[in-house]
Structure formats: structure tokens, C-alpha cells
Amino acid sequence: MSTLFEMSREEQEALYNSTLAQYEEYKSKGLKLDMSRGKPGLDQLALSDEMLNMYIDPTETKVDGVEARNYGELMGMPSCRRLFAELLGVKYEQVFVGGSASLALMYDVIAKAHTHGLLHSPEKWAKLDKVKFICPAPGYDRHFTICESFGIEMITVPLLDDGPDMDMIEELVKDPEVKGMWCVPKYSNPEGIIYSEQTIFRIANLKPAAPDFLLMWDNAYCVHEFDGAFVPFLDILEACRLAGNPDMVFEFASTSKITFPGAGVSCFCCSEANMEYMKKLLNAQIISYDKLNQLRHVKFFGSAAGVHAHMKRHAAVLKPKFDIVLETLENEIAPLGIASWHKPKGGYFVSLNAMEGCAKRIHELCREAGVVMTGAGATFPYKNDPRNSNLRIAPSFPPCDELAQAMQVLCIAIKLAALEKLLNK
Amino acid sequence: MSTLFEMSREEQEALYNSTLAQYEEYKSKGLKLDMSRGKPGLDQLALSDEMLNMYIDPTETKVDGVEARNYGELMGMPSCRRLFAELLGVKYEQVFVGGSASLALMYDVIAKAHTHGLLHSPEKWAKLDKVKFICPAPGYDRHFTICESFGIEMITVPLLDDGPDMDMIEELVKDPEVKGMWCVPKYSNPEGIIYSEQTIFRIANLKPAAPDFLLMWDNAYCVHEFDGAFVPFLDILEACRLAGNPDMVFEFASTSKITFPGAGVSCFCCSEANMEYMKKLLNAQIISYDKLNQLRHVKFFGSAAGVHAHMKRHAAVLKPKFDIVLETLENEIAPLGIASWHKPKGGYFVSLNAMEGCAKRIHELCREAGVVMTGAGATFPYKNDPRNSNLRIAPSFPPCDELAQAMQVLCIAIKLAALEKLLNK
Numbered sequence: 024m025s026t027l028f029e030m031s032r033e034e035q036e037a038l039y040n041s042t043l044a045q046y047e048e049y050k051s052k053g054l055k056l057d058m059s060r061g062k063p064g065l066d067q068l069a070l071s072d073e074m075l076n077m078y079i080d081p082t083e084t085k086v087d088g089v090e091a092r093n094y095g096e097l098m099g100m101p102s103c104r105r106l107f108a109e110l111l112g113v114k115y116e117q118v119f120v121g122g123s124a125s126l127a128l129m130y131d132v133i134a135k136a137h138t139h140g141l142l143h144s145p146e147k148w149a150k151l152d153k154v155k156f157i158c159p160a161p162g163y164d165r166h167f168t169i170c171e172s173f174g175i176e177m178i179t180v181p182l183l184d185d186g187p188d189m190d191m192i193e194e195l196v197k198d199p200e201v202k203g204m205w206c207v208p209k210y211s212n213p214e215g216i217i218y219s220e221q222t223i224f225r226i227a228n229l230k231p232a233a234p235d236f237l238l239m240w241d242n243a244y245c246v247h248e249f250d251g252a253f254v255p256f257l258d259i260l261e262a263c264r265l266a267g268n269p270d271m272v273f274e275f276a277s278t279s280k281i282t283f284p285g286a287g288v289s290c291f292c293c294s295e296a297n298m299e300y301m302k303k304l305l306n307a308q309i310i311s312y313d314k315l316n317q318l319r320h321v322k323f324f325g326s327a328a329g330v331h332a333h334m335k336r337h338a339a340v341l342k343p344k345f346d347i348v349l350e351t352l353e354n355e356i357a358p359l360g361i362a363s364w365h366k367p368k369g370g371y372f373v374s375l376n377a378m379e380g381c382a383k384r385i386h387e388l389c390r391e392a393g394v395v396m397t398g399a400g401a402t403f404p405y406k407n408d409p410r411n412s413n414l415r416i417a418p419s420f421p422p423c424d425e426l427a428q429a430m431q432v433l434c435i436a437i438k439l440a441a442l443e444k445l446l447n448k
Numbered sequence: 449m450s451t452l453f454e455m456s457r458e459e460q461e462a463l464y465n466s467t468l469a470q471y472e473e474y475k476s477k478g479l480k481l482d483m484s485r486g487k488p489g490l491d492q493l494a495l496s497d498e499m500l501n502m503y504i505d506p507t508e509t510k511v512d513g514v515e516a517r518n519y520g521e522l523m524g525m526p527s528c529r530r531l532f533a534e535l536l537g538v539k540y541e542q543v544f545v546g547g548s549a550s551l552a553l554m555y556d557v558i559a560k561a562h563t564h565g566l567l568h569s570p571e572k573w574a575k576l577d578k579v580k581f582i583c584p585a586p587g588y589d590r591h592f593t594i595c596e597s598f599g600i601e602m603i604t605v606p607l608l609d610d611g612p613d614m615d616m617i618e619e620l621v622k623d624p625e626v627k628g629m630w631c632v633p634k635y636s637n638p639e640g641i642i643y644s645e646q647t648i649f650r651i652a653n654l655k656p657a658a659p660d661f662l663l664m665w666d667n668a669y670c671v672h673e674f675d676g677a678f679v680p681f682l683d684i685l686e687a688c689r690l691a692g693n694p695d696m697v698f699e700f701a702s703t704s705k706i707t708f709p710g711a712g713v714s715c716f717c718c719s720e721a722n723m724e725y726m727k728k729l730l731n732a733q734i735i736s737y738d739k740l741n742q743l744r745h746v747k748f749f750g751s752a753a754g755v756h757a758h759m760k761r762h763a764a765v766l767k768p769k770f771d772i773v774l775e776t777l778e779n780e781i782a783p784l785g786i787a788s789w790h791k792p793k794g795g796y797f798v799s800l801n802a803m804e805g806c807a808k809r810i811h812e813l814c815r816e817a818g819v820v821m822t823g824a825g826a827t828f829p830y831k832n833d834p835r836n837s838n839l840r841i842a843p844s845f846p847p848c849d850e851l852a853q854a855m856q857v858l859c860i861a862i863k864l865a866a867l868e869k870l871l872n873k
Contacts, residue, residue, distance in 0.1 A: 078501055081494065172564070
């Protein structure tokens with residue numbers, strides 16, 4: 024089979040007509056399919072139902088001297104802090120366990136930078152004329168939404184196969200207005216790539232002009248392999264410490280995609296000096312987060328090994344879904360040479376780079392045929408994908424049969440949009 | 449028996465000596481008693497243990513079309529919003545259900561006023577030279593801590609028997625730098641008084657110069673009677689609306705002292721216009737709070753009637769403890785005329801006004817005899833009780849026998865401090 028670009032105009036026209044006919048047929052089915060968000064599917068939720076109804080003896084709610092049913096212990100249940108320390112390879116003292124959402128913890132750190140300043144801030148960010156953040160893209164839309172909400176200027180930096188473009192970043196951090204950077208170091212959202220050790224080393228060794236440069240290390244998919252063995256990762260806190268930047272980084276993680284999304288447990292990790300500083304600020308905000316839910320999680324998993332075993336069960340559900348996505352793209356799109364994508368082994372997304380200028384049209388075609396995708400451009404700061412090419416595929420939520428249908432629609436839309444462009448339709 | 453002031457110097461000396469002997473005796477016992485925080489006791493926690501192990505059928509976690517085990521529904525489970533609406537007498541649309549801490553929601557509203565401004569803010573508060581808050585005192589120390597954390601200047605206003613001094617407040621709000629006020633309208637912390645309808649009417653009808661004046665209505669003890677029938681309260685949102693101030697107020701409540709402290713469910717209530725505004729801001733912060741815990745609470749209580757029935761069980765535990773406090777004060781202190789206190793029928797505290805200039809000394813004497821009290825002055829902004837007179841007694845946490853001992857020590861300390869002062873010891 025020839026790529027689309029090798030075809031004659033007649034062949035392209037013929038393909039356009041047959042594809043359009045396929046599209047109209049799907050459209051007439053009145054589908055309602057959703058590949059828009061990285062939501063675990065119902066079969067994944069069921070994996071943790073045991074925790075939902077786990078018996079907790081009220082005489083066992085006091086652990087390490089802390090009563091989980093009462094006020095107190097700002098940093099969270101010690102046993103839960105130990106669990107995260109083990110999972111993330113950081114020290115116990117560096118872990119603060121929060122509520123059900125790591126997003127809220129991330130928002131909080133940036134909010135506090137504005138209202139109080141960070142440990143090394145010469146001034147609160149709210150007093151500054153301009154604050155800029157480095158945003159590797161494609162990236163996670165909710166990171167960008169936080170920046171937008173605070174009026175932080177986002178600087179788009181390309182995400183390469185081994186992480187963000189470090190040459191560019193090393194230049195950018197010379198600007199003292201550049202105050203931070205977002206990173207999803209493992210199975211990045213949406214590309215699914217893992218930052219190389221070399222990239223992580225260069226990040227840890229950055230020499231930012233801003234003394235309060237804030238590395239937002241969102242380790243959202245730290246144990247989220249769906250294909251193959253667990254991939255170990257560097258302790259970014261230690262890497263930054265060795266590089267002489269001990270207070271530059273805040274790492275975040277949660278069990279939202281391990282147990283129950285929005286009802287799990289989240290944490291942030293940072294240097295002991297940062298922790299002392301943050302504790303003083305957090306002490307004004309909350310007495311303690313939900314320690315009963317922390318207790319439940321510790322009891323459910325026991326240890327990091329328990330988490331890894333649980334993730335194998337998620338993998339068994341997720342792998343077939345990613346196979347559907349990747350195989351459909353391989354069969355339908357690869358031969359035509361009109362799109363590219365990574366083949367992730369973990370995380371929640373497949374990031375599709377369609378023919379330049381086609382992403383919005385593909386999104387529209389899908390929507391009109393009843394398939395909801397994440398908005399085109401959403402993976403870029405200001406929703407501005409300069410090439411109008413990237414689309415995020417989220418296969419986890421729909422059941423396999425629906426996903427297969429949705430992927431057929433998507434592939435048809437990818438072809439149609441490309442042909443429309445080539446044929447000036 | 450004569451009051452202390454009616455006694456001769458000899459009688460005072462004799463009383464001092466006998467009291468000192470009693471004090472030394474208690475001191476030698478090596479007591480470790482805590483009346484410092486409004487923490488529910490273990491017997492109160494046990495009242496909700498059933499919820500801890502309540503069976504939730506995984507097929508019943510989708511309620512009103514919302515799956516509690518997955519992401520989504522920023523404002524919380526509809527059934528939980530309905531429960532709070534019923535409890536607080538507000539409209540469903542006015543309720544946002546948050547995480548486990550209403551304190552965090554309060555902090556958040558004030559944080560957002562600083563970083564984004566409120567609905568009617570001409571500017572973000574972070575841009576202002578000065579922000580002032582009216583703080584009725586004695587009041588809740590954690591409210592004052594939030595103000596201190598944000599550098600908000602606190603203006604102390606006396607709390608009278610029917611609420612804060614409204615004459616003073618009506619004058620103060622003419623200053624456009626006065627941006628808000630804290631209120632605990634029912635069983636105020638620590639006085640235990642209930643604002644009169646007349647006071648609430650005057651609050652709702654304030655005409656603040658600041659267009660974004662923020663009435664922080666912390667209804668922490670809305671259903672927390674321990675003595676007698678439930679006392680209904682006005683819907684402050686409606687009162688403000690009728691007064692032409694629909695967007696002036698945020699009301700807060702939680703189940704922290706209903707189910708599990710720090711592991712309950714919290715909410716804020718505000719006008720629909722405020723809610724639209726806050727939802728846009730909150731959307732950058734969180735996808736949704738823990739809906740499973742919301743579901744648990746709804747299932748546990750069923751309705752507002754279920755909550756009221758549950759509060760009767762708390763009352764049965766709390767009433768004997770408050771009786772110990774009040775009877776001991778009545779027996780030991782009232783005849784001497786050296787202190788005054790309210791006799792609350794709800795809430796978590798007895799607020800003691802000792803002889804002027806004695807609070808810190810009483811606190812010190814208690815501490816040295818092994819009885820921890822809330823710090824003297826903590827109930828005032830900047831920990832500055834101008835009369836050095838107020839002490840907050842928190843009877844809920846210790847078991848009755850320990851409480852009785854602690855109250856004996858406290859009464860001895862009250863007498864000793866007064867006698868030291870009168871006799872220039």
C-alpha cells in the first residue's frame with residue numbers, strides 16, 4: 024500500500040469517497056463514545072472494591088500513637104507516609120500526605136508561592152509584574168489551567184523522546200522571571216515517554232536565575248506500567264540535592280489511578296527545609312487531612328510490594344485497551360504515513376500527531392460522529408498547538424467494544440481530515 | 449461565704465495558704481490532663497464507628513448519575529449537597545461539598561480573595577496595601593491564625609451576650625480597608641453564645657464601604673446542642689439577600705464534630721452568583737473532593753433527621769462533662785466572685801473570664817500541675833487579651849474522672865492567681 028502522499032490524485036479521491044461513506048455509516052449509528060479523559064474504567068474501579076468495604080477494627084485506628092478518627096498529625100498517618108516514601112524512594116521526613124487530590128496539592132504550592140512566597144523567594148509572586156513557567160508540551164492540560172488561573176505566562180518547550188528539550192530550558196532559566204517548570208517524568212501525559220537519566224540529571228543541575236525556581240515534579244504515573252515490568256526511577260529529591268539544588272523540587276503522587284480516582288490519597292515530597300517552611304503555612308490551613316482514608320490505604324496495600332501487585336491487576340485490564348488503540352492505528356493509519364505516535368508501556372494516554380493542520384478538524388469529525396476526544400490543542404499552553412496536529416487518546420474508560428468502535432471512527436476522521444486537506448475539500 | 453473581695457486580709461491569707469497546700473498536693477500527683485482543644489472524646493468517636501465499617505455495595509456507588517468511585521462532579525455528590533442544604537436551611541444550588549475540613553475551605557476563600565479577588569473585588573487583595581478584618585473576641589484561634597498568615601490586620605470587637613458589638617461594627621465597615629468579619633453565630637467558640645435574631649439582622653444589613661466585604665459565617669456548631677432541644681437558626685444567605693447583600697456571605701459547616709474529626713465532610717454555601725465565580729476558580733484546583741466519603745455520610749444519616757438523632761447521642765456523652773465543668777465552677781469559684789462564665793447549651797467550650805490580669809498566671813499554674821489548657825490570650829487576635837482574663841475550657845476530650853480532677857486544679861489555680869494578685873505575692 025502506498026502512503027497517502029505517494030497516491031495519485033485519483034487514488035486519493037477514491038479513498039476519500041470510500042472513507043466518507045464509512046464515516047456517514049458510523050455517523051448514522053448515533054454513537055455515544057468517550058475517549059476524552061484519563062478516567063479508569065469500571066473494571067479498574069472494581070479492583071479496589073475490597074478496600075471500600077474493608078473491616079477496620081475501631082480498636083486499631085490508633086497507629087504509631089496517632090488516632091486516625093480524631094484531629095491531629097498535620098503531615099498524615101506515619102504508616103501512610105512510610106508507604107509513599109517506599110514507593111517513591113524518598114525519605115520519610117520528606118513526605119507530606121494530603122487529601123484525595125494531588126492536583127489540589129500542586130495548586131496549593133503555587134498558590135502559596137503567590138500569597139506567601141516559597142522558602143527562597145525574595146518576594147511573594149503576587150507582588151511581581153510577571154511570573155513565567157516552562158511548560159513542556161504536549162503536556163497535561165490541568166497543569167496549564169493552574170498557570171492560566173494565576174496569570175502565569177507559559178513558555179512552551181518541545182517534549183522530545185527522552186524528555187523536554189534541555190538545551191532550550193537551560194537557556195530559558197537564565198531569565199529570573201522564569202520561576203518554574205512542569206514535569207511528568209514517567210509516562211508523561213500524554214506522550215507516554217519516560218525522561219532519560221541524562222535529562223533528569225540536567226534538570227536537577229539547572230542553574231536558574233530565580234532563587235525560588237520551582238520544579239513541579241508530577242510523578243502521576245510512577246508505578247503505572249501496563250506493559251512489562253516496573254521501571255525504576257531516580258529519586259529527584261536526591262538528584263537535586265546532589266546538584267546543590269535541594270530546595271528546588273516538589274514531587275507529587277497519588278493513588279487516584281491506583282485505588283479510587285478522587286477518593287484516594289495524595290502526597291507531596293520535598294526537602295526537609297522546604298517541609299519546615301510549608302508546615303508553618305499549612306498549619307494555618309488545615310488541622311490534618313483525612314487520616315482514616317490514609318489508614319484504609321495502608322491496610323489495603325501493606326507495603327509498596329502490595330501496590331505493585333495491585334498495579335499488575337490494573338495492567339491486565341489496561342493492556343488490551345492500549346492494544347486496541349495501537350493496533351488500530353498500526354493497521355489503519357501507519358501505512359498511509361499521515362500520523363505518528365509513541366507506543367507507551369505505561370500511563371493513560373496515546374498521543375497522536377496527525378498531519379499538520381488537521382487536529383481540530385479530526386476532533387470535529389469525531390464529535391459529529393458521537394466520539395468525544397480531548398479538545399484539540401488542550402495538550403498545549405493556551406490550548407495553542409502551533410502545528411494543530413496533536414490529539415490525546417484516552418483508552419481507559421470505555422469498555423473494549425466501545426473503544427474499538429471509537430478508534431475506527433477516529434481513524435476514519437484522521438484519514439478524512441488529511442484527504443480534505445490534500446484535495447482542498 | 450463572703451466573696452474574696454469582702455474578706456479581711458487575714459481571711460485572704462488563710463485561704464491562700466490552704467489553697468496553696470491543695471495546689472502542692474495536686475502538683476505532687478504528676479497529673480497529665482488535657483483540656484486544651486475541642487477534640488471529641490473517644491466515646492464520641494465510637495458513636496460513628498458503624499460508619500467506619502458500613503457496607504457499601506459497589507453497584508450502589510452511582511447515585512443521581514454520579515459514580516462516587518471515579519473522577520468528576522466538582523460540587524460533590526448531589527445527595528450530600530441535599531443533606532447539607534436541609535441541615536443548614538439553604539438551597540441545593542448554594543451548597544458546595546468539599547473535603548474533610550471546613551477550615552481548609554475557609555482558608556481557600558480568603559486565599560482566593562488574595563490571588564484572584566472575590567466576585568465584587570475591584571482588585572485582588574494581594575495588590576492592596578492593607579486588608580483589615582473584624583474579629584469578635586473571644587473567638588476561634590484558628591480564624592485569627594488564617595488572618596495572621598495572610599497579614600490581614602485584625603480589629604478586635606467585643607463579643608456581647610447576643611453577639612458581636614454591632615454599634616462598633618457598623619462604624620468599622622465604613623472603612624473600605626475593612627474587608628471582612630469572622631462569625632461563629634451559634635454556640636460561638638469559645639463563649640457558647642447564640643447571636644440574637646436582631647444581631648443577625650444587623651449583620652445582614654451592614655452597608656460596608658468595601659464592595660467585596662466578606663462575611664465568614666462559620667456555622668461550626670449548627671446542630672451541636674448538648675443540653676435541650678435543637679435551636680433553629682436563621683438562613684444567613686437569605687437574610688443577606690433580603691438585605692440587598694446577596695453576595696456578602698460565605699457559610700461553612702462540617703461533620704467534623706458529628707462523625708470523625710478531620711475525616712468528615714465539609715461544605716460552603718453562598719449565593720448562586722458567588723458559586724458560579726468560585727466554581728471557575730475551583731475548577732483549576734481540583735477535579736472533585738472525596739465523593740466516597742460523602743456517600744458514606746449520606747448513607748449513614750439518611751437525612752437531616754438522622755443527623756439530629758445522632759447529635760442526641762453526642763449530647764448524652766457531652767452533657768455530663770459540661771455539668772462537671774459548670775458545677776465545679778459554681779461550687780468553687782462563684783461564691784468568691786472572682787470569675788464569670790456563660791452556661792452554654794451547645795458547642796464545645798466554656799469560656800472563663802477570670803479576675804483581670806490573671807489568665808496567664810492561671811494557665812501557668814495549671815501547666816505546672818500537669819493540666820494543659822488552651823494558651824491564655826489564644827482566644828484574641830494576636831493572642832492579645834487586653835484584660836489578660838479569658839481562658840477557654842475544652843471539656844470534651846478527657847474522660848469524666850480526669851476532667852473532674854483537671855477542673856479541681858483549674859479552680860485552685862483561679863483562686864491562687866487571684867489571691868497572689870490581691871496579696872501582692
